[in-house]
Amino acid sequence: EPEVTQTPSHQVTQMGQEVILRCVPISNHLYFYWYRQILGQKVEFLVSFYNNEISEKSEIFDDQFSVERPDGSNFTLKIRSTKLEDSAMYFCASRGQGLEELFFGEGSRLTVL
Amino acid sequence: GESVGLHLPTLSVQEGDNSIINCAYSNSASDYFIWYKQESGKGPQFIIDIRSNMDKRQGQRVTVLLNKTVKHLSLQIAATQPGDSAVYFCAENIGDYNQGGKLIFGQGTELSVKP
Numbered sequence: 001e002p003e004v005t006q007t008p009s010h011q012v013t014q015m016g017q018e019v020i021l022r023c024v025p026i027s028n029h030l031y032f033y034w035y036r037q038i039l040g041q042k043v044e045f046l047v048s049f050y051n052n053e054i055s056e057k058s059e060i061f062d063d064q065f066s067v068e069r070p071d072g073s074n075f076t077l078k079i080r081s082t083k084l085e086d087s088a089m090y091f092c093a094s095r096g097q098g099l100e101e102l103f104f105g106e107g108s109r110l111t112v113l
Numbered sequence: 114g115e116s117v118g119l120h121l122p123t124l125s126v127q128e129g130d131n132s133i134i135n136c137a138y139s140n141s142a143s144d145y146f147i148w149y150k151q152e153s154g155k156g157p158q159f160i161i162d163i164r165s166n167m168d169k170r171q172g173q174r175v176t177v178l179l180n181k182t183v184k185h186l187s188l189q190i191a192a193t194q195p196g197d198s199a200v201y202f203c204a205e206n207i208g209d210y211n212q213g214g215k216l217i218f219g220q221g222t223e224l225s226v227k228p
Binding site for chain 2: 031
């Protein structure tokens, strides 16, 4: 069964450092998303990406965050200068055309010290 | 504002019983709703979805009911099994789903199944 894959599974970084989280969506999907989940809390929307541009973003997704789809297969989330409150599980998701199921990856756990 | 919330944070049921997990949403313009299951340390897993032009949809052992009048969504799990133990989230789509849209998740209900 096709799946969304994410790397790294866990990253520990110092406050102020840049972090890049990587995702390989399902190959024929057109819509791409990043969500995050602080431990014990709900899943929060960060950004959606379609047709090579951001289509929606939340208040969390400020100018410290950016996304890229550099090569037609990877979808990355960059945090330029991490803060302690960025510590969370970050989920990538993708889906195909129409009202189709959103497939989530297993997540990348970010710990900011 | 936009919010999706759950009435019960935890639910404990006996194996074999039916489970009902409830969810309230606040955005009357939401057109698409999904239930997700999340096991510990894993990503959300799709269970069932429903469009706003429907009030009921059935899957294998699961049924989703949508009451737009009171903005209420429920997930019914028949013959609950230990493998159903997880946190269950409802989510509503806000925005144009054909342009990406965004799913807003509720707080989650932890379902615990006792053998």
